[in-house]
Amino acid sequence: MTLFPRWTLAILSALSLTVSALADPMEMRASRWVQIGARDKHERSAIANEGVSIEAIRTDSVWGFATETQLAQLRKKGFRVLGNFDFNLGRGGHQGGFDFPAKDAKYHNYSETVSALKMLASSHADIVKLTSIGKTIEGRDIWAIHINTSPEALANNSSSKPGIFYVGNHHAREHLSVEVPLMFAQHLLKNRDDPAISQLLNTRDIWIVPMLNPDGAEFDVSTGSYKYWRKNRRDNGDGTFGVDLNRNYGYGWGTGGSSKDTSSDVYMGPTPFSEPETIAIKSFIESQPNIKILLSFHTFSELILYPWGGKYDPISNKQDLMVYEKMAKTMAGWNKYKPQQASDLYIASGDTTDWAYGERGIFAFTFELSPANQGGPGGFYPGAGMIDKAFQDNLKPCLYLLDLTDDPHRAVSGSSFGFLKNYIAPRLEPEHFWN
Numbered sequence: 001m002t003l004f005p006r007w008t009l010a011i012l013s014a015l016s017l018t019v020s021a022l023a024d025p026m027e028m029r030a031s032r033w034v035q036i037g038a039r040d041k042h043e044r045s046a047i048a049n050e051g052v053s054i055e056a057i058r059t060d061s062v063w064g065f066a067t068e069t070q071l072a073q074l075r076k077k078g079f080r081v082l083g084n085f086d087f088n089l090g091r092g093g094h095q096g097g098f099d100f101p102a103k104d105a106k107y108h109n110y111s112e113t114v115s116a117l118k119m120l121a122s123s124h125a126d127i128v129k130l131t132s133i134g135k136t137i138e139g140r141d142i143w144a145i146h147i148n149t150s151p152e153a154l155a156n157n158s159s160s161k162p163g164i165f166y167v168g169n170h171h172a173r174e175h176l177s178v179e180v181p182l183m184f185a186q187h188l189l190k191n192r193d194d195p196a197i198s199q200l201l202n203t204r205d206i207w208i209v210p211m212l213n214p215d216g217a218e219f220d221v222s223t224g225s226y227k228y229w230r231k232n233r234r235d236n237g238d239g240t241f242g243v244d245l246n247r248n249y250g251y252g253w254g255t256g257g258s259s260k261d262t263s264s265d266v267y268m269g270p271t272p273f274s275e276p277e278t279i280a281i282k283s284f285i286e287s288q289p290n291i292k293i294l295l296s297f298h299t300f301s302e303l304i305l306y307p308w309g310g311k312y313d314p315i316s317n318k319q320d321l322m323v324y325e326k327m328a329k330t331m332a333g334w335n336k337y338k339p340q341q342a343s344d345l346y347i348a349s350g351d352t353t354d355w356a357y358g359e360r361g362i363f364a365f366t367f368e369l370s371p372a373n374q375g376g377p378g379g380f381y382p383g384a385g386m387i388d389k390a391f392q393d394n395l396k397p398c399l400y401l402l403d404l405t406d407d408p409h410r411a412v413s414g415s416s417f418g419f420l421k422n423y424i425a426p427r428l429e430p431e432h433f434w435n
């Protein structure tokens with residue numbers, strides 16, 4: 001009897017090849033799709049603290065992106081790596097000239113997003129203005145669409161009406177998070193004569209940035225196949241690229257669930273607000289003191305998240321906590337997402353919503369859009385068919401937030417708009433959206 005048949009030896013020699021390949025420092029720092037055993041938020045936070053970007057949660061494990069260096073650290077701490085896949089993620093330079101794979105052509109790349117916004121602005125010039133709120137690290141404009149029925153407010157980029165801010169695409173590969181806010185802008189404007197919509201447009205100041213991270217989004221599709229890119233495109237000067245924009249905000253920055261390792265998918269950056277994209281948001285919000293509500297779109301998992309993300313404590317202001325819980329629960333009734341405090345997943349510090357609420361008192365939510373779950377990282381690329389579903393699921397939540405913008409506390413005082421109970425969205429022909 002042979003203890004080690006030939007095929008075992010073949011596998012062993014393949015394994016030793018893998019190990020020697022992994023000794024290469026850049027290989028050790030390359031992003032891999034992994035499954036790691038974890039049963040609760042404390043174990044998940046310990047994993048996030050190693051710099052792993054957790055993307056899907058199961059009762060007994062998490063899936064996410066990690067480097068071999070991070071996995072080695074986790075193994076030392078007793079964590080079990082259950083799956084480890086090389087997708088050749090995010091390597092190689094910018095090759096340019098390519099776009100979304102043909103089957104996903106309905107998704108908007110940067111120039112298509114800008115064109116769609118310009119078309120809206122030109123066909124509704126009386127109540128819409130496009131404004132660049134800053135430039136990315138590669139010099140692309142970060143476009144905001146400003147909707148306000150007051151010409152003075154548009155001219156001055158400033159309004160006394162209660163304001164709301166919707167933003168998508170902090171994370172490059174989360175392309176669906178561009179589509180939903182873009183379609184929401186289109187919906188509001190194409191239905192501006194609908195009595196309920198018109199009432200909201202007349203009394204609210206609306207800002208929408210569908211694509212905050214165009215450098216990353218363009219890079220993600222730059223070879224014609226997806227690169228699973230998450231961060232911006234900061235050259236970190238050591239052969240790695242990118243800062244995680246949703247770990248770079250200045251409230252509780254660097255206090256857990258983010259990494260100092262430049263190759264990590266959750267690299268926090270050298271300092272809070274080190275990136276032009278997060279600085280743009282900070283300056284913009286600070287210039288608009290009327291903004292009361294913020295909604296940041298991400299993918300995926302079908303979740304409604306609210307502060308805190310950087311600590312386990314609930315919001316200490318009991319009234320605000322009640323408002324958050326009521327709003328989240330109400331919206332979950334429409335989109336069927338799971339509402340929860342962000343840190344119930346795992347600790348993640350330096351995100352948009354902790355800063356917006358902690359520093360500015362803005363009621364701030366993160367939506368993790370569809371799909372709910374996925375065995376592999378394909379959840380970031382759910383196909384063109386998901387666009388309309390994600391928009392329809394979230395139209396009422398978006399309108400609800402818009403309604404409550406004058407006073408989010410109305411969510412619990414019972415005087416919130418009744419119109420949504422019976423609101424039937426005027427349905428547009430899908431091709432209207434793809435121009």
Ligand SMILES: [Zn+2]
Nearest residue numbers: 171174298299
């Ligand atoms: Zn995200």
